[in-house]
Amino acid sequence: MTDLVSSESRPDLRRSLADGRSLRSSLLTLGAWAVALLAAVPLFSVLYMLVVKGGARLSTALFTELPPAGFEMGGGFGNAILGTVVMVAIASVLSIPLGILAATYLADLGPERRLASAARFLAKVLTGFPSILAGVFIYAAVVLLMGSYSAIAGGIGLAVLMLPTVILTAEESMKMVPRRMKDAAIGMGCTRSQVIWKVVLPTGLPGILTGVILAVARVAGESAPLLFTALFSSYWMETLHEPTASLSILIFNFSSMPFDNQIELAWAASLVLVLIVLVFNLLSRLIGRAKV
Amino acid sequence: MTATLEAVDADFTAEVQAGTIEVAMPPTLAIDCRVDRLYYGDFLAVRDSHLPIEKGKITGFIGPSGCGKSTVLRSLNRMNDMIPSFRLEGYVHFLGSDIYARHVDPVVVRRYIGMVFQQPNPFSMSVFDNVAFGLRLNRYKGDIAGKVEQALRRAALWDEVKNKLKASGLSLSGGQQQRLCIARAIATDPPVLLMDEPCSALDPIATRRIEELMVELKASYTIAMVTHNMQQATRVADNTAFFSVDISQGGRTGYLVEMGETQQIFEAPREQLTKGYLRGEFS
Numbered sequence: 001m002t003d004l005v006s007s008e009s010r011p012d013l014r015r016s017l018a019d020g021r022s023l024r025s026s027l028l029t030l031g032a033w034a035v036a037l038l039a040a041v042p043l044f045s046v047l048y049m050l051v052v053k054g055g056a057r058l059s060t061a062l063f064t065e066l067p068p069a070g071f072e073m074g075g076g077f078g079n080a081i082l083g084t085v086v087m088v089a090i091a092s093v094l095s096i097p098l099g100i101l102a103a104t105y106l107a108d109l110g111p112e113r114r115l116a117s118a119a120r121f122l123a124k125v126l127t128g129f130p131s132i133l134a135g136v137f138i139y140a141a142v143v144l145l146m147g148s149y150s151a152i153a154g155g156i157g158l159a160v161l162m163l164p165t166v167i168l169t170a171e172e173s174m175k176m177v178p179r180r181m182k183d184a185a186i187g188m189g190c191t192r193s194q195v196i197w198k199v200v201l202p203t204g205l206p207g208i209l210t211g212v213i214l215a216v217a218r219v220a221g222e223s224a225p226l227l228f229t230a231l232f233s234s235y236w237m238e239t240l241h242e243p244t245a246s247l248s249i250l251i252f253n254f255s256s257m258p259f260d261n262q263i264e265l266a267w268a269a270s271l272v273l274v275l276i277v278l279v280f281n282l283l284s285r286l287i288g289r290a291k292v
Numbered sequence: 293m294t295a296t297l298e299a300v301d302a303d304f305t306a307e308v309q310a311g312t313i314e315v316a317m318p319p320t321l322a323i324d325c326r327v328d329r330l331y332y333g334d335f336l337a338v339r340d341s342h343l344p345i346e347k348g349k350i351t352g353f354i355g356p357s358g359c360g361k362s363t364v365l366r367s368l369n370r371m372n373d374m375i376p377s378f379r380l381e382g383y384v385h386f387l388g389s390d391i392y393a394r395h396v397d398p399v400v401v402r403r404y405i406g407m408v409f410q411q412p413n414p415f416s417m418s419v420f421d422n423v424a425f426g427l428r429l430n431r432y433k434g435d436i437a438g439k440v441e442q443a444l445r446r447a448a449l450w451d452e453v454k455n456k457l458k459a460s461g462l463s464l465s466g467g468q469q470q471r472l473c474i475a476r477a478i479a480t481d482p483p484v485l486l487m488d489e490p491c492s493a494l495d496p497i498a499t500r501r502i503e504e505l506m507v508e509l510k511a512s513y514t515i516a517m518v519t520h521n522m523q524q525a526t527r528v529a530d531n532t533a534f535f536s537v538d539i540s541q542g543g544r545t546g547y548l549v550e551m552g553e554t555q556q557i558f559e560a561p562r563e564q565l566t567k568g569y570l571r572g573e574f575s
Contacts, residue, residue, distance in 0.1 A: 187402055
């Protein structure tokens, strides 16, 4: 039998690159770093391009003026920003209460019931639902019925896309509320709804808000569901029942126009949209980290 | 202190007299519990246990794991109702009312019989809001801040938290959290307090504080406590109930072996089983 480790002499404990294991470990670490950097390249190159091409046109006029027609110079996309905000607000008003109530059922009231597992499965399917189909569906269900493209139809289209995200993230954060906290509430003499209102929802709130904000950020940039529902408009919106402009559709329209002015505006609109989404993402991280 | 107890008694019986809930029970008892059979589905968890719980005293439940002492404790404020397959044959009488009677609302029962759990479980809200929780739940109209201070003082926590009432209850240490839970439970002055191994998650120093606290609290409250720690039972309990587990029928069914004054149970147990358990012999 040969001695693998001799106990007689002083052991050599120094790191040595000549040792195969040590070398492989260093190479793998290096490789992981390189891949991580590579993954960040697309994000940063898009941001860089947007800042370079869209940054030049950033001014207050963008937010206050209407889109230019044809050969007009200048202009902005105030109506598109307003339209996006209004439609995202409609979508939020529809999907957030509905989503949180559904999540309450899934997480707390009947987590084991067949209805719950069916609803959970459908919500998961819906997260991967092609957004263009949401648009077509709302076109058939709302636009044809109301007789016109509208901000309402656009908002409903976005709500369809928001709903599953809200349901699943809210369910997840409500499930994180420890069993013993609910027991404490029951032991204090809370009814079932009081347990939910006074303990489960407040405790899960940071997580729920994170999910809601991420859902908002996601749909704020959606264009497909708005194509068939809100269409576009070059004017300020006056009612919720008329075709309405949005940032994403403006980018879509203007980027294919043969006019330099419009193309510049499309770049600027892209930058504004990305900034809005970025702010929402940062907000969600801040709230998610907040502890009572 | 008995004055407050009686005031609450009168209050409670006034509320429940409307139904057919009234029962006669010995005036020295806060709870008279008789478990003939207690099932989870088909599983017989506890049988043949009669536990009179005296007013103003601490009753300790001891016995090996799985003997059903926690189950019995949780039947006293209908916490077991949370488990759909739970079924009780027997009765639990509380200050003249049968809490398993048909028209009794378990939610109301739990407001009169407070509970402290094994794991400290403060809510994810400020220290103040934790203690005020029950008061607000009961729409208490008086001086909430005063009640909160009083409860925290009684729970021997006031001096440690008076400068951080707005801090999260979860930011306290384990022992402080458990005292916060006790403060939360006593803020509404429930006549009876159930404690399910309240010290098992705590270190010896925190345990000592909670035990001292319990002895002080029994002046105003009736306490029923489950404990794994027999020294704890001798230190704080006035009466002790010893449970054991019967595996002869194939299942594991808990039952009360004997109950009496703590001193008698520990020094002169009537049953061989109790003697053996106290000596550390397990069958």
